[in-house]
Amino acid sequence: MSRFLAAFLCLSVFLAGSPTMAQTPALAKVQSLSATRSAAYDGQIEAVTQTRMAAQVPGLIKQVLVKAGDQVSKGQLLLEIDDSQARQQQAAMQAQAAATRAQLQALTSELQRQQQLFERNYISKGALERIEAEQRATRAQLNAQQAQASAAAVQTGFFRITAPYDGILIDVPVEQGDMAMPGMPLLSLFDPAALRVGVSVPVAALAGGLPDTSQILVSHGQQQLAVSAVEQLPTADAGSQTRRLRLNLESGANAVPGQSVKVRLQRSAAGEQQRLFIPAAAVVRRAELTAVYVQSATTGKALLRQVRLGANEGELVEVLSGLAEGEQVHLDPHAANRE
Incomplete structure (x- = not known):
């Protein structure tokens, strides 16, 4: 005005x-x-990157090293599930693979001797083919056991929950001693360096096209938040006839996800x-x-x-x-x- x-x-x-x-x-x-036409809408601060981490394996929660509100670094250990049973299974699989490998080595040596005997016409071709088939079956069994042992080794990593990026913990709904099951939420976190505002705007207000950043004012109390980019979701809400806009904020915004803001769109009335x-x-x-x-x-x-x-x-x-x-x-x- x-x-x-x-x-x-x-x-x-x-x-x-x-x-x-x-x-x-x-x-x-x-x-x-x-x-200059302007209209105000209620928006909400959102995190561009927000993650809810869930258990992938069953087990007793051994220790919880963080709490809600903690700032964590990428790779930091957050929570640990007891993996003693999984390690025992992994050791058993590795032992089975080792036994099969030794059996395969013995069959390979035996096959070499049988081939020498066959060349001297001491054994029949059928006898040689039987030992060859036994060796191939043992090799296939070893490959399967090694694959299972590798999968078990990968699975042991699921018992240690680490931070996927630098962030802040939103919630840690579990405690030490709880029983974790696959799909059970363990914690959630967000990246405070990348925030945006989600706002629903009437379709009619966007008839002139998507507004640019200079036409958008975002107010959080007495603070003005600078908008760096505007994104419009491709569909409209059938009930309210609104479209969802995502307004990316410049880094350093003093806000947290969930806070309410006022979004004012200004349009030139030229013409x-x-x-x-x-x-x-x-x-x-x-x-x-x-x-x-x-x-x-x-x-x-x-x-x-x-x-x-x-x-x-x-x-x-x-x-x-x-x-x-x-x-x-x-x-x-x-x-x-x-x-």
Whole structure:
């Protein structure tokens, strides 16, 4: 509204013919101005990166090393699940693989001897094929056991929960001694370096296209949050006929996820019909009557005239009917009533 205020600072204030200041009514012309449309919506701070970490393996929670609100570093150990049973299973699988490997080595040596005997015609081809088949089966068994042992080794890493990135813990709903099951939430965290605002905006308000960052004001209390990028989700809500905008905030924003903010979208009214405005101080409200004192061009007296008003724009109010551009209204209705 700074443009409106600047325009009205240039309004002509007409002085009555008398040189006495006390007798000079303060008047303002009805002005036709280009409006800057703006609308405010309720938004909410969101984390661009927020993670809920769940258990992938069953087991007793051995230790919880963090609590809600803690700041953690990437790779830091957060929680540990008892892995003694899993390690025993891994050791058993490795032992089975080792036994099968030794059996395969013995079969390979035996196959070499059988091939030498077959070359000297001491054994039949059928006997040689049987030992070859036994060796191939043992090799396949060893491959399967090694794959199982490798999977068990990978699974042992699921018992140690570490931070995937630098962040802040939101919640740790488990305690030491709890029984963890696959899919059970263990903790959640977010990255405070990347925040955004989620806001639902009516489809009609976006008819002119996606606003750029210069047209968006985000207020968090007395603080203004700078917007670095605007993203629009591809679908609209069928019930409310709104579309979801994501406003990425510049780094260093003093806010946390879940806080409410006010999002104001400003649109230039270029190309739209000019609207009439008067200072809100000139309006008289008496019961159901809304009027202003208009300076008569013929008699020079203040005449009360009913008007229909639109929305307030700061210290100005839009006039929908009852006044014409260039007419003069009294800024002090009480003084005008005494004339």
